[in-house]
Amino acid sequence: MQYRAYGKTGLRASTLGFGAMRLPAREDGTCDYDRAVPMLQRAIELGVNYIDSAWGYINGTSEVAVGKAIKPYERAKLILSTKIPINDLYGPEWRRRLEVQLQRFDSPYIDVMHMHNLHWQVFQEHGLGENGCLKAARQAQAEGLIRHLAFSSHDTPENVIRLIETGEFDGVLLQYNFLDRRMEEPIRRAHEKSLGVVVMGPVGGGRLSMWDPQALRDLIPESVVSAPDLAIRWVLSNPNVTVALSGMNTLEMIEQNASSASREQPFTPQEQEMVNRLLAKLTEFANLYCTGCGYCMPCPNGVDIPGNFLLMNYYRVYGLREYATRQYALLKQGKELWLQGTRIAGKDASACVQCGTCEPKCPQNIPIIEQLEEVERVLGA
Ligand SMILES: NC(=O)c1ccc[n+]([C@@H]2O[C@H](COP(=O)([O-])OP(=O)(O)OC[C@H]3O[C@@H](n4cnc5c(N)ncnc54)[C@H](OP(=O)(O)O)[C@@H]3O)[C@@H](O)[C@H]2O)c1
Ligand code: SF4
Ligand code: SF4
Structure with missing residues (x-):
């Protein structure tokens, strides 16, 4: 496993992170701990130290699964990340949720706490001010209950940059993969401002695992063993990225992705050139068709x-x-x-x-x- 500095926090995070959103669940909608805990522990044994959950994942039981999984390990060696959405609450409710999360994890502190799916407007309305969540987060930080504050977002790239530039956050969690590069500039800005940069959806939320790159084999480096391998290595080949956070749900995926993230250099310079050519080819190909400019819209009959x-x-x-x-x-x-x-x-x-x-x-x-x-x-x- 490789490790990179998570911004200026002093944390060193594994380049592969475990996204605990897609852990196996039971029919009643709760996490299947018997299957999930060994998966998380296998990842930790392979060197993964960044584990990400959220208040709502698997009805709150994802955090419990993570708590059970980390029990045998030295807490200080792991980076526990989670999230609270702030769009419908203020400081006191944020604090109540944090206390529930600490119980679920059975941990005295959380390393990286995110404002989940944050929008610029929501930050103005629920983050700032006397009763806002930011003040509650700073208080929790002063008490040692959370170490660092970050945010995840699907807002526009411009608004994500505005959030980065508030100077209030130590890290970001953004969607990024070679099919979706909208957040490339916010990622660059976040790194420039010394924030930790964690990428969600490196395998396109599973889409890219269905891609058959064999069709373009002569444009793909020989060392690439599968589409997820290419996808994860591509994300990590961006030096502005700290962690590729994958939502793995089988032991095979964990082994494979850990191996992809363990290369000292995601691609050699020659491989990088090949991959750049491959992506240029795909873009060129895509541009032969619709570029999504939207000038033809609206259609009077409602066709998108x-x-x-x-x-x-x-x-x-x-x-x-x-x-x-x-x-x-x-x-x-x-x-x-x-x-x-x-x-x-x-x-x-x-x-x-x-x-x-x-x-x-x-x-x-x-x-x-x-x-x-x-x-x-x-x-x-
Ligand atoms: N903050 C937010 O708003 C937000 C939103 C989304 C995600 N997240 C976080 O980010 C994490 C990562 O996002 P993601 O789960 O979408 O990441 P992802 O790695 O792009 O997608 C995970 C899916 O990709 C497929 N996959 C991954 N590795 C594979 C492999 N080696 N072989 C075959 N298939 C593979 C699997 O799909 P199948 O299961 O379909 O086979 C897996 O479920 C989440 O778990 C969550 O913690 C946060
Ligand atoms: S005008 Fe419509 S069809 Fe043409 S490229 Fe733009 S979005 Fe596509
Ligand atoms: S109905 Fe068909 S032809 Fe007419 S504007 Fe819509 S998409 Fe174009």
């Missing part, structure tokens, strides 16, 4: 044109057919989707009545009607 094309790109560019088909079926059922930080909330391609309003507005001159027909034919079959 870029959203449908984004799904098609998962198939055409990345070969993720099964994933794209499943998501398209959800869109047909009227479900809202979030992909690569983009909300897809309109109708599927079959709702196009071929009125032609959109086509003249497309700077890529995409034959939208024809391509929507193709989306329905390929993904709707």
Whole structure:
């Protein structure tokens, strides 16, 4: 395992972190401790020292599982991270939750406490002020109950940078992988400001594990053994990243990801060049199709044109057919989707009545009607 400095805190975190959101659960919705605890302990034995949970994961039992798993180990060698969402509470309730969390973990302190899924506006309304959560967090820090304060966010990159620049936080937890690079600039800024940078979704929340890179084998370094291996090494090849936090739920995933994170150099300079070429190729390929600019919108019939094309790109560019088909079926059922930080909330391609309003507005001159027909034919079959 490799270790990197978590900002200026003095902590050294393992480059692979354990995201305890996807631990095995029982039918009653609580964590299956008999399966989860050995998984967490296997990761610790492989050198993972950064373990991340949250107030709400697995109805609160993820934190209990982590607490049970860390019992036999020296507490000071582990970095316990968790989160409290602050969007519907103020300081006193934040403090009550912290006390519950300390009991769940059965630990006298938490190393990194996050404001969970923080938005700039929520920080103004619930973080700041006399009754705000920030004051309660500083008090808990003074009492030694939490060591460092961080935040996780899916807000816009601009707002994430504003949160970083408040100077109130020691670390960030952001989504980042080679399909979704929206947070690259906030990650750079966070590192520049000496914050610890933890990445969630390095394997695209599981999407990238379905990608078959064999199709592009001659563009992939020989040492890459699988898509998750490439995904994790790619995230760690960004020197601004401290930890790739993966939500592993089998022993095989833990072993494999630990091995990916154990390379002193994620890629050799030659491999890095190859991977850069691969990504450039994928981007070039993706740009032949819809770029998601949205100029063609709105469709008077409610079709989410870029959203449908984004799904098609998962198939055409990345070969993720099964994933794209499943998501398209959800869109047909009227479900809202979030992909690569983009909300897809309109109708599927079959709702196009071929009125032609959109086509003249497309700077890529995409034959939208024809391509929507193709989306329905390929993904709707
Ligand atoms: N703060 C927030 O708002 C927030 C939001 C999301 C996540 N998080 C945190 O970040 C953590 C990481 O995010 P994530 O769980 O989305 O990370 P991820 O590593 O991108 O996705 C985990 C999934 O990827 C697949 N996977 C990973 N390694 C694999 C391997 N070696 N072989 C095959 N498949 C593999 C598995 O999918 P399958 O199970 O489908 O096979 C696994 O469940 C979470 O656990 C959570 O702690 C925080
Ligand atoms: S052609 Fe189809 S997608 Fe384009 S505006 Fe008309 S209904 Fe919407
Ligand atoms: S205008 Fe063209 S490139 Fe832009 S979102 Fe619409 S179809 Fe895609």
